[in-house]
Amino acid sequence: MVTIRDVAKESGFSSTTVSIVLNNAPLARYIPAATKKKIERAAQKLGYRPNQFARSLRSKRSHTVGVMVFDMTDPFCTLILRGIENTLYQASYLPILTDVHNEGSRFERYLEMLLDRRIEALIVIANWVFLDINLLGDLEKSSIPTAMIGCELKTDSISSIIVDNEVGGHLALEHLHSLGHRKIAFIRGPKALTDSSPRWRGIRNCAKQCDLELDPRLIADMPESRDPLASFELGYKLTEDLLRQKRPFTAVLAFDDMSAFGAIRALNKAGVRVPEQCSVIGFDDVSTSAIYSPSLTTVRQPMEAMGTSAVGIVVDGINAVLEKREITATHRKVAPELVVRESTRSVS
Amino acid sequence: MVTIRDVAKESGFSSTTVSIVLNNAPLARYIPAATKKKIERAAQKLGYRPNQFARSLRSKRSHTVGVMVFDMTDPFCTLILRGIENTLYQASYLPILTDVHNEGSRFERYLEMLLDRRIEALIVIANWVFLDINLLGDLEKSSIPTAMIGCELKTDSISSIIVDNEVGGHLALEHLHSLGHRKIAFIRGPKALTDSSPRWRGIRNCAKQCDLELDPRLIADMPESRDPLASFELGYKLTEDLLRQKRPFTAVLAFDDMSAFGAIRALNKAGVRVPEQCSVIGFDDVSTSAIYSPSLTTVRQPMEAMGTSAVGIVVDGINAVLEKREITATHRKVAPELVVRESTRSVS
């Protein structure tokens, strides 16, 4: 292993100077170009690679950020992860990925491990999580820049990035209404999910605006459930229930894409063709939506952008603590976007 | 920040003893229980957490393994990642996740970054990659335990885990044949993919065994393409082409699930009902397959197990280098499994 002292010896300068030159430290202003050249050549020749352990020990920096996911298998995650990874790459940070599997104990253990590694920031993808109050406490006292994606937060110590669920709900219903649908069935999200209520509020707003009456018998509620696959099952089951009622409807507005897929499956099974006889709209725009048969009309969450945004926030945070400025949480609410595909059609 | 010396002072022993006790080093045999108790209590009281930087610098260990993915958005990845993460967690390693985006330059840069971090092992998920020969060279000279998932390898410096594509292909055709299908269309994978040819070999073997003649006019070839979404598009397009030929077929055996979805979409669009009029079988069993409409019959790759297996191999490798034993690559070929769902049906 070749150390900085080897480079010093080879180049004829001290390790101090070598360090300054190779890191382009402020003092490098005073180093003449000739010296720099020599040192760089020596480093090059010996194939010198600084030891990150020593560097970190001395500088107290890890150039690493923790990424904590509540459930990797949720398709909601992957695009966010891509956004995070890509932006971190540009900023020369490396992500440590941890999957909490929706277990509190695992959360605690991972959080400790990450803090022990002196991660410089933390990004939490809190999709589909029924967050526990004391977990948040653990997070708050960690005192490193933290951003949470997909979960509304009131704290001013943790930043958050969420989609604007209210306008999303509005968008979805508005689309169905504009296609002429009046008898619409709804699959509402679980109460415990922070997304559910604003999304529903948007729907109600839009209904009022359109003078549309919502039939309470056509509103189904998803019970709490732990994983995204369950969401599919629930969409299926609830749609079956709705069909059994024999109350006619020409469209289903599902809580998310997964439940929308479940709904489509149930409709197909019952001999109802989508979209010819019944339209279906989802929420999220997970990657499956584009390739489904029929492809799914949905309200897209700009997931990659949300990941990028989260990294932006925490990197700012890192710089803030480096410059000893006060770090202040920011709460961003990004705009959703209607993506019209095959699963919705104007009512015949 | 509380250091080991603080604990030493508090407990009344030297930092040497504290270190030995807290790490349960071999020498801890000689430390009486009373001493241990005192030290542990002191550490507890002060809330001592060892500085990983210093620890790593001294012990030359990072307890970190690099995970390199060629394309995160490929649904093939997520379950593998889950398996990797979970097994690493149990072994108390933390993964650094990098996504190469199928770019050579990114591969090189990330590899350097990972090696600089002194990762103790590397796992590469090489789905859908057209591997470059010189990239492999870089990997080989890295001299840390390395496992590659999803890409057959001959080297004996890099381990590999792949599914047995040949028996997989066999399984798929056998299933269709047993359902009575005789006129079968095939979508073959791109030549450059290492999976393609063994999978096809399995199909041919099965055909011979069943005395089934393969109609060359019903065999479509996927051109090279870079991303998994393209696979869907190609499945769609090639199936359209097949249909245009007006040569009747009652089943499609697709290269993978993505192209199978494309095929289903094309069939639906052409008014052909799946599975009533035409069966479709895929390969992989990505998470979408179970929720598709109709749900997809496919040949499953045990992805989570493959991730687990990869971790097992490299962790053994790590232990081997720790004990200065020779590390020797192992090449594992895991058995695929036929998953029968709705998209295939016996020919009427």
Add this chain to the structure above:
DNA sequence: CGTTGGACCGGAAACGTTTCCGAAGCGTGG
């Protein structure tokens, strides 16, 4: 000509561990 300040560089401390080496104490067998 003395002083000042900027350019250029090096010595050595510090970061917090782990571990090598050796010392002291004590029982025990010869």
Add this chain to the structure above:
DNA sequence: CCACGCTTCGGAAACGTTTCCGGTCCAACG
């Protein structure tokens, strides 16, 4: 009673950086 081996512990040297603090030159300025 001596030597030896086991238990129990501490001093101090690493590990490889970064950076504080200072030194030496030399030009310029009053």
